[in-house]
Amino acid sequence: MRNVFENLLAGYAESVGLAAQPLLAQQPANLLFDDKLNIQVALDEAAGDVCFASWLFSVEDEQRLAVIALMIAQANFEQDGLHGAHLAMNTEGKVVLLRRVPLQSLDGVRFDKLVKEFVDAAEKWTDSVASMVAFVALETDRDETQGDWERHGRV
Numbered sequence: 694m695r696n697v698f699e700n701l702l703a704g705y706a707e708s709v710g711l712a713a714q715p716l717l718a719q720q721p722a723n724l725l726f727d728d729k730l731n732i733q734v735a736l737d738e739a740a741g742d743v744c745f746a747s748w749l750f751s752v753e754d755e756q757r758l759a760v761i762a763l764m765i766a767q768a769n770f771e772q773d774g775l776h777g778a779h780l781a782m783n784t785e786g787k788v789v790l791l792r793r794v795p796l797q798s799l800d801g802v803r804f805d806k807l808v809k810e811f812v813d814a815a816e817k818w819t820d821s822v823a824s825m826v827a828f829v830a831l832e833t834d835r836d837e838t839q840g841d842w843e844r845h846g847r848v
Contacts, residue, residue: 701799702722703717705801730819745807745811750819757786757830761829768780774818779791790818
């Protein structure tokens with residue numbers, strides 16, 4: 694099983710012009726795209742799955758946590774641009790994208806396609822979460838400013 698996984702990684706490395714050895718030496722394998730998007734690829738030997746994971750964003754404000762949690766739930770329900778992956782957020786507000794695929798279902802072409810789809814989903818949702826956090830911050834600031842003006846009789 695490990696050999697099949699390593700062959701997929703080596704084939705991917707070759708298809709994108711990377712040296713396979715450094716990629717195979719890492720556990721999990723870390724793929725860096727555009728010097729900012731890190732994708733981890735690992736083998737769960739017990740389950741026989743290839744696991745993809747990427748940290749997308751951290752949300753630090755409690756009010757924003759609730760809004761982002763709702764957005765994540767909606768995205769997962771609709772599978773909007775996720776290509777079979779799903780979004781998750783822990784209680785500290787760390788938003789991640791995750792996907793598991795049975796190793797036995799993969800060949801080199803399918804693996805390359807999965808990596809591309811996962812990267813596309815990660816890029817889309819990094820931007821979407823960042824935009825939503827910025828929007829919530831703007832709305833929160835506007836509400837606080839509106840309240841300040843009302844308290845001072847300027848509205």
